[in-house]
Amino acid sequence: VTPYEVIHRKRDGAELPAAELRAFLEGYGRGEVADYQMSAFLMAVFFRGLAQEELGAWTRGMLESGEVLDLSDIPGAKVDKHSTGGVGDKVSLCLAPLVAACGVRVPMISGRGLGHTGGTLDKLESIPGFRVDLSIAEYRKLVREVGACLIGQTATLAPADKRLYALRDVTATIECIPLIASSIMSKKLAEGIDALVLDVKVGSGAFMKREADARILAQTMIDIGTHFGRRVTALLTDMDQPLGRAVGNALEVEEAVAVLRGEGPTDVTEVTFALGAEMLVLGGAAGTAEAARSKLEEAVRAGTALAKLEEIVSRQGGDARVVRDGARLPRARLQHEVRARSAGFICAIDSEAVGLAGVALGAGRQRVDSAIDPAVGFELLKKIGDKAMVGEPLVRIHANDEARLPDIERRLAAAYALGPTAPRRRPLVLERLSE
Amino acid sequence: VTPYEVIHRKRDGAELPAAELRAFLEGYGRGEVADYQMSAFLMAVFFRGLAQEELGAWTRGMLESGEVLDLSDIPGAKVDKHSTGGVGDKVSLCLAPLVAACGVRVPMISGRGLGHTGGTLDKLESIPGFRVDLSIAEYRKLVREVGACLIGQTATLAPADKRLYALRDVTATIECIPLIASSIMSKKLAEGIDALVLDVKVGSGAFMKREADARILAQTMIDIGTHFGRRVTALLTDMDQPLGRAVGNALEVEEAVAVLRGEGPTDVTEVTFALGAEMLVLGGAAGTAEAARSKLEEAVRAGTALAKLEEIVSRQGGDARVVRDGARLPRARLQHEVRARSAGFICAIDSEAVGLAGVALGAGRQRVDSAIDPAVGFELLKKIGDKAMVGEPLVRIHANDEARLPDIERRLAAAYALGPTAPRRRPLVLERLSE
Numbered sequence: 001v002t003p004y005e006v007i008h009r010k011r012d013g014a015e016l017p018a019a020e021l022r023a024f025l026e027g028y029g030r031g032e033v034a035d036y037q038m039s040a041f042l043m044a045v046f047f048r049g050l051a052q053e054e055l056g057a058w059t060r061g062m063l064e065s066g067e068v069l070d071l072s073d074i075p076g077a078k079v080d081k082h083s084t085g086g087v088g089d090k091v092s093l094c095l096a097p098l099v100a101a102c103g104v105r106v107p108m109i110s111g112r113g114l115g116h117t118g119g120t121l122d123k124l125e126s127i128p129g130f131r132v133d134l135s136i137a138e139y140r141k142l143v144r145e146v147g148a149c150l151i152g153q154t155a156t157l158a159p160a161d162k163r164l165y166a167l168r169d170v171t172a173t174i175e176c177i178p179l180i181a182s183s184i185m186s187k188k189l190a191e192g193i194d195a196l197v198l199d200v201k202v203g204s205g206a207f208m209k210r211e212a213d214a215r216i217l218a219q220t221m222i223d224i225g226t227h228f229g230r231r232v233t234a235l236l237t238d239m240d241q242p243l244g245r246a247v248g249n250a251l252e253v254e255e256a257v258a259v260l261r262g263e264g265p266t267d268v269t270e271v272t273f274a275l276g277a278e279m280l281v282l283g284g285a286a287g288t289a290e291a292a293r294s295k296l297e298e299a300v301r302a303g304t305a306l307a308k309l310e311e312i313v314s315r316q317g318g319d320a321r322v323v324r325d326g327a328r329l330p331r332a333r334l335q336h337e338v339r340a341r342s343a344g345f346i347c348a349i350d351s352e353a354v355g356l357a358g359v360a361l362g363a364g365r366q367r368v369d370s371a372i373d374p375a376v377g378f379e380l381l382k383k384i385g386d387k388a389m390v391g392e393p394l395v396r397i398h399a400n401d402e403a404r405l406p407d408i409e410r411r412l413a414a415a416y417a418l419g420p421t422a423p424r425r426r427p428l429v430l431e432r433l434s435e
Numbered sequence: 436v437t438p439y440e441v442i443h444r445k446r447d448g449a450e451l452p453a454a455e456l457r458a459f460l461e462g463y464g465r466g467e468v469a470d471y472q473m474s475a476f477l478m479a480v481f482f483r484g485l486a487q488e489e490l491g492a493w494t495r496g497m498l499e500s501g502e503v504l505d506l507s508d509i510p511g512a513k514v515d516k517h518s519t520g521g522v523g524d525k526v527s528l529c530l531a532p533l534v535a536a537c538g539v540r541v542p543m544i545s546g547r548g549l550g551h552t553g554g555t556l557d558k559l560e561s562i563p564g565f566r567v568d569l570s571i572a573e574y575r576k577l578v579r580e581v582g583a584c585l586i587g588q589t590a591t592l593a594p595a596d597k598r599l600y601a602l603r604d605v606t607a608t609i610e611c612i613p614l615i616a617s618s619i620m621s622k623k624l625a626e627g628i629d630a631l632v633l634d635v636k637v638g639s640g641a642f643m644k645r646e647a648d649a650r651i652l653a654q655t656m657i658d659i660g661t662h663f664g665r666r667v668t669a670l671l672t673d674m675d676q677p678l679g680r681a682v683g684n685a686l687e688v689e690e691a692v693a694v695l696r697g698e699g700p701t702d703v704t705e706v707t708f709a710l711g712a713e714m715l716v717l718g719g720a721a722g723t724a725e726a727a728r729s730k731l732e733e734a735v736r737a738g739t740a741l742a743k744l745e746e747i748v749s750r751q752g753g754d755a756r757v758v759r760d761g762a763r764l765p766r767a768r769l770q771h772e773v774r775a776r777s778a779g780f781i782c783a784i785d786s787e788a789v790g791l792a793g794v795a796l797g798a799g800r801q802r803v804d805s806a807i808d809p810a811v812g813f814e815l816l817k818k819i820g821d822k823a824m825v826g827e828p829l830v831r832i833h834a835n836d837e838a839r840l841p842d843i844e845r846r847l848a849a850a851y852a853l854g855p856t857a858p859r860r861r862p863l864v865l866e867r868l869s870e
Binding site for chain 2: 003004007008011034035036037038039040042043044046047167170171172173
């Protein structure tokens with residue numbers, strides 16, 4: 001079967017045998033399938049989708065294009081969490097130490113900010129000295145000794161996915177559920193995990209704006225997990241407004257610390273606990289979600305979660321004093337408040353716009369090679385359902401460059417919609433899906 | 436607007452402004468749009484199509500990527516014919532001299548065989564010495580002095596189309612009506628014609644197997660013609676069996692000569708006259724199709740059409756004696772007859788299979804760089820509706836390589852379907868479309 005035939009048949013809606021998909025992907029790795037053939041194929045997949053068996057074969061092809069870690073020599077269950085990305089989503093920073101403190105190991109390979117969303121690696125790097133580029137050997141050692149380790153994707157894990165992702169990024173084939181699901185799962189399966197909890201974000205700050213799409217994405221990833229004999233649970237969680245109050249790297253680290261101290265915003269705490277409970281159950285550290293939740297609450301109360309964060313930071317080369325002393329984190333020079341021009345209830349926050357304002361401020365990258373300013377970002381002083389008087393502050397901007405303020409202020413003011421009545425409260429956890 | 440946005444918006448079904456499509460195509464020409472972006476775009480067009488205005492802009496972009504000939508200094512109307520390709524389609528060889536003999540100039544830029552179909556250039560080159568690679572200056576001179584000239588696409592005419600066609604060929608984006616139509620029309624508009632007659636083939640030997648698709652293709656090309664202020668008429672003609680009896684380059688030249696002598700098979704003659712009448716009307720040489728047909732018949736009877744063919748051959752470097760003496764054309768060493776194994780009426784001929792058997796015999800190219808054997812081919816002794824007794828010959832194979840005969844015979848036998856009753860006669864000209 002030639003590359004041409006593979007493209008042609010997918011284009012016409014055929015279901016391709018696993019061996020053909022595998023050969024196509026391997027041919028791409030060897031340069032026998034050209035970039036222009038792969039991009040035409042990916043666009044055909046955008047329109048035709050991938051059936052269950054195809055999805056398994058495609059994911060396996062990407063997974064086995066590189067090293068597949070085996071952590072089975074490390075005792076106990078290894079459970080990771082993956083978020084599809086949002087604005088103000090610092091949950092990984094809370095969750096890894098919290099779950100590790102409860103006895104379930106968390107081998108976590110995270111990403112950078114993408115588009116309007118933030119990335120765990122960027123947030124961690126706002127901690128002075130923190131290293132996310134550990135070797136696989138160091139990673140194994142920390143998962144064993146500390147119980148959690150947070151690093152970036154190495155060149156050896158799922159390299160085919162890395163190349164395909166870059167191609168999709170410039171050929172408008174990112175927003176395709178089977179391609180998103182197989183990309184995420186190939187990386188996660190390469191980590192050496194036993195089970196996985198997915199946080200599939202839905203709403204204005206998520207890549208999936210509609211709950212129906214998020215549900216299909218979650219189910220697709222669960223199906224892939226099943227195909228590979230891994231237990232996967234997914235929560236669909238609200239991303240119609242930024243999670244918590246902090247948006248921006250150092251600001252989010254500070255808020256994550258607050259969560260572990262039991263003083264964080266309700267929404268971040270709630271999402272952290274809901275995901276953590278799933279991880280403890282999957283990892284066998286609790287029999288029920290209720291028992292798991294008690295364990296998590298106890299880890300916060302007793303301070304073991306906070307101590308675990310200090311241990312992680314210190315073992316990954318960071319200044320662990322930031323955990324007790326937030327002033328050691330980078331701070332922006334300027335603070336500026338965006339004020340309400342009319343009175344009313346906050347009805348909606350365009351969270352993608354907030355995220356993009358953060359990128360414009362320097363909290364994210366405008367280009368692949370842009371530098372990030374770890375100190376800048378926003379504090380959301382009003383969130384959906386809050387009442388604002390005229391002139392009351394909505395958002396506090398933390399900036400280092402005064403010249404950027406007018407544009408950022410304009411963007412944030414436009415992102416807030418005020419109305420005469422409070423909107424109906426939306427639940428934080430919209431839905432739970434499992435195998 | 437970035438290349439990414441152009442792909443993204445077409446993918447999502449948007450109608451793109453002419454300026455954006457033009458910029459995208461020009462960016463491709465300059466290397467700023469990568470092959471992998473263009474192929475993803477073309478696949479999106481496969482699924483989303485191109486609206487009327489988009490089609491005009493896309494065609495204009497390809498047309499203006501190279502030289503656009505202006506033949507307005509040559510007196511009289513310039514009218515070309517284009518066939519979408521079939522098996523045994525030697526109509527251009529009959530039509531150019533016939534129409535030129537009736538006073539309408541025919542500037543004809545033709546193609547090579549493609550897939551299972553033959554190509555006018557390959558047929559012409561079976562005439563010893565015939566040159567299809569004339570310069571544009573020579574081409575202009577012959578259109579002026581002889582009234583017809585048949586050459587191949589030069590590197591300067593619609594080069595963007597040439598590059599896109601090669602890309603489509605390896606990314607399974609050939610079979611897409613707006614891309615086919617814009618490709619054909621960009622080349623034809625570059626020729627410097629005033630009007631165009633399209634022969635859109637339908638049936639087992641055509642690229643369009645279904646009349647509905649052929650009609651859409653014809654209408655799409657007419658619309659593009661209108662957009663550029665050119666009059667275009669299209670005939671949908673039958674290609675459910677090879678046209679005439681000869682398939683193969685020199686054999687087809689011989690059959691075309693027979694048509695111009697008034698001794699050709701009825702079907703080739705009929706299609707030639709129907710298309711020729713349209714060309715004379717569009718070129719102003721006749722007021723009605725009936726008047727045009729009388730003129731064409733007179734040109735055959737009086738021998739002026741045959742004399743014009745001799746003039747064309749001779750002025751393009753060929754041995755014009757082949758016109759009066761077919762034995763001067765290349766002849767194959769072997770003749771072998773494929774005989775009926777059962778008695779009955781010929782119900783169907785899989786013409787694509789006949790065309791592919793011709794390619795396998797050496798009458799066409801298996802690879803871009805294959806050499807053609809001009810002498811080999813088939814004579815179809817039985818056609819649809821004919822009765823065959825057991826052992827009666829169906830096809831006479833003209834071959835130079837005995838080793839190939841068993842495979843070719845098997846293919847041809849399988850291409851013929853015999854049944855107990857004669858099928859209903861299908862008209863040769865199925866439909867006429869014009870602006």
